[in-house]
Each structure stands twice: as C-alpha cells, then as structure tokens.
Amino acid sequence: MTAFTTSADGTRIAYDVRGEGPPVILVAGAMQFRAFDPVTSAMAGLLSARGFTVINFDRRGRGESARAPSFTLLNTLEDLHALTEVAGGPVTLVGNSSGGAISLAAAAAGLPVSAMVLFEVPLGVEGGADGKQNLDGLRERIAGTSPDATVEYFMKDMPTEWLEGARNSPGWPVMTAMGPSLEADFEALAWTQSAPRTELWKSITVPTLALVGEQTLPIMPPAADSIAAHLLHARRESIPAANHSWEPEVMAARIAAFLSE
Structure with a gap:
C-alpha cells in the first residue's frame, strides 16, 4: 500500500x-x-x-x-x-x-x-568534462518546448536500438513525462567528475x-x-x-x- x-x-x-x-x-x-x-x-x-x-x-x-x-x-x-x-x-x-x-x-x-x-x-572518466556538458545540454532541453527532445538527449549515448525501442513503445509518453526529473540523474553523474x-x-x-x-x-x-x-x-x-x-x-x-x- x-x-x-x-x-x-x-x-x-x-x-x-x-x-x-x-x-x-x-x-x-x-x-x-x-x-x-x-x-x-x-x-x-x-x-x-x-x-x-x-x-x-x-x-x-x-x-x-x-x-x-x-x-x-x-x-x-x-x-x-x-x-x-x-x-x-x-x-x-x-x-x-x-x-x-x-x-x-x-x-x-x-x-x-x-x-x-x-x-x-x-x-564517466574521473575528472572528465562530459558529465557537466551532458547536464548543461539536458537543462537546455528541459527548458525547451519538446519533451521528446529531453529524453532523446538523455539517451543519446545509449545503444541506438534502446532509443528506437523506447520511442516506438507504448511507454514513450510515460518516459517523456519524466523528462524534468532526469536533471538529478545527470547532475549526480556530473558530480562524480567534479x-x-x-x-x-x-x-x-x-x-x-x-x-x-x-x-x-x-x-x-x-x-x-x-x-x-x-x-x-x-x-x-x-x-x-x-x-x-x-x-x-x-x-x-x-x-x-x-x-x-
């Protein structure tokens, strides 16, 4: 319950x-x-x-x-x-x-x-800059007008078939609704390189x-x-x-x- x-x-x-x-x-x-x-x-x-x-x-x-x-x-x-x-x-x-x-x-x-x-x-690699770059890019898309773009950006480094499978699944609208909450995920990963x-x-x-x-x-x-x-x-x-x-x-x-x- x-x-x-x-x-x-x-x-x-x-x-x-x-x-x-x-x-x-x-x-x-x-x-x-x-x-x-x-x-x-x-x-x-x-x-x-x-x-x-x-x-x-x-x-x-x-x-x-x-x-x-x-x-x-x-x-x-x-x-x-x-x-x-x-x-x-x-x-x-x-x-x-x-x-x-x-x-x-x-x-x-x-x-x-x-x-x-x-x-x-x-x-990412210890001391790398990719985490901060990914976070900045995600925040730009969260501030934009396309929920799809936010999730697509978050998944950009994953296997292509994962993104295609997600985009074509009934769960895609559920995933795009979660877009703003992905900020903490990328922020935590960026923190590990800080x-x-x-x-x-x-x-x-x-x-x-x-x-x-x-x-x-x-x-x-x-x-x-x-x-x-x-x-x-x-x-x-x-x-x-x-x-x-x-x-x-x-x-x-x-x-x-x-x-x-």
Missing part, C-alpha cells in the same frame, strides 16, 4: 514498505518508478522475504510522487533524507544505474547510510558492493572498478545480468548475502 512522506521543500514523496528487518531503500535510475518498473518491485518483495524492511519509492515527478518546482540533486537528497526518517535509522541504499550516483552523493553528504549496493553506475574521487568520496566509509552484469556495456566495468578503487570498503563483482538489467531473484539473493556478511 502506498504511503507518503514530505520532503524539505514540501514535495510529497510516495513509497511502499515491505518486510521487517534492517532497512533498505531502493534508489531508482533514470526511467524508473514503481508502476513502471515491475522488475524492481518484484525484487523488493523477494528481498523483504529474506528478512529486510524494503522501501521502494517514486522519485519526485514520477508515479504517485508529486511534481515539484525543481528536480535538482539536492532536492533528491532531501527526499532520501525524509525516507531515512521513515526508516528510523541508518539504511542500506541500493542504487540502480544513475541511482547509484545519487546513492554515492547521499553517502558523501552525510545521510545515515550503513551500506550500499550499486548496479552498473555509468560513471573533483578527484579519493577526495570526493573520502567521507564514504560504509561497505559497498559495485555490481556489473556478465554481459554489459563497455563503460560499466571501468566504472565499477573506479568505485572499488576510490572507496575505502568497496569491491566489484559480476552477476548474471545483461542489457543493463538484472533478474529479481539474482539481485535479491546477492544483496541479502552481502548484507549478511
């Missing part, structure tokens, strides 16, 4: 809670919210059955969460802070794709994070597992290696997964095993 909490700027954030045990918050990537992402919802149920309290929420401007006056990374971190208060203590963040960059930013900002599991965070990562992430001391699929895009293994190299207590592993997606049973089992170590 959907519940609601209120973020610092008054935006209402929708979430559901399953299970009882150590709290886990699922941090969605670019094109995800509960009703549009049955894979993550299925995984939430499987993970909760393994003895965890799992909070799955709709990021602002998506699903049942309210549209908001702004969609910055800071806004999203404030939303996460409100959810940690719902959880009642330190939480594990499970960040999917760009949600992993948001999770890193949350931990670096001092939110009460006890562990992280990050799946295929598409980090300073040397050893400096940027020096306050992150929680156990972290950086996961990549056994079949994945070329950017993903070096990105996971960078996370493992620049966080004090992090390691990188591969799991059976392909096409920037995972099976609910596989992911639930790996998260549960990591958190029980």
